């Protein structure tokens with residue numbers, strides 16, 4: 001197994017992010033595999049100064065070690081451009097001039113049968129030709145086929161989604177030139193030869209789009225593990241932008257790494273409540289099967305899971 005933990009350096013990790021990192025690390029270590037740390041730092045205006053160092057320090061403090069080669073998406077822009085060029089050669093992308101506002105307006109038309117915000121295909125060319133002005137700043141969209149994508153998530157079981165219906169043709173390069181997450185993550189997971197993608201279930205609806213890209217770029221996709229989200233006491237998902245507490249908050253109140261690992265492991269039903277143990281001790285306490293069964297216990301879907 002080759003896994004990766006891929007935080008965006010947009011602020012300190014909250015407990016939910018850390019739980020994802022812990023599971024990612026455990027899955028790799030329990031299978032004698034490798035796990036990479038990848039910083040999803042493409043959306044530079046959202047990056048927070050000091051965040052990379054803070055995240056590395058937090059993971060280190062928790063006792064989670066990663067492959068020495070730390071991967072930064074911002075160092076791989078030419079790889080995304082190469083992938084975009086390949087899609088262009090295959091006539092699978094087209095330039096788009098629509099603003100977000102225009103798309104929402106179109107979606108609110110009374111005869112629209114699609115979800116709000118779905119791209120209605122306004123700029124999708126009917127043949128191969130499209131005109132691009134020399135100095136024009138355009139987004140590039142990926143042309144989806146109208147068909148469902150199916151996969152067996154290791155936690156969430158059998159999934160089927162038609163991304164053409166749910167979101168329509170999606171952006172692979174934004175108007176401001178930034179490569180979009182969907183394209184970058186496929187390129188990077190392939191570069192790093194990732195076999196198992198472990199991330200929060202809030203990203204499960206990106207997977208169908210990513211599978212469409214894998215097929216178009218003729219790369220075989222990894223296995224997916226979409227983890228349950230950690231909720232706050234109001235039952236809402238923890239979010240950095242809502243100011244969910246980072247480790248600093250718990251450290252200042254006297255918590256040490258063993259308290260945090262114990263808390264997170266107990267929240268996944270891996271150990272008894274109020275257990276205090278290090279990441280290494282947790283690794284020695286559980287098996288791959290224990291972890292898989294505990295994670296699958298969070299899913300309401302009893303269909304076939306990945307092998």
Ligand code: GLU
Pocket residue numbers: 005006007008040185198199200203
């Ligand atoms: N960068 C994303 C996040 O911080 C994760 C992306 C992924 O794992 O594919 O939520």
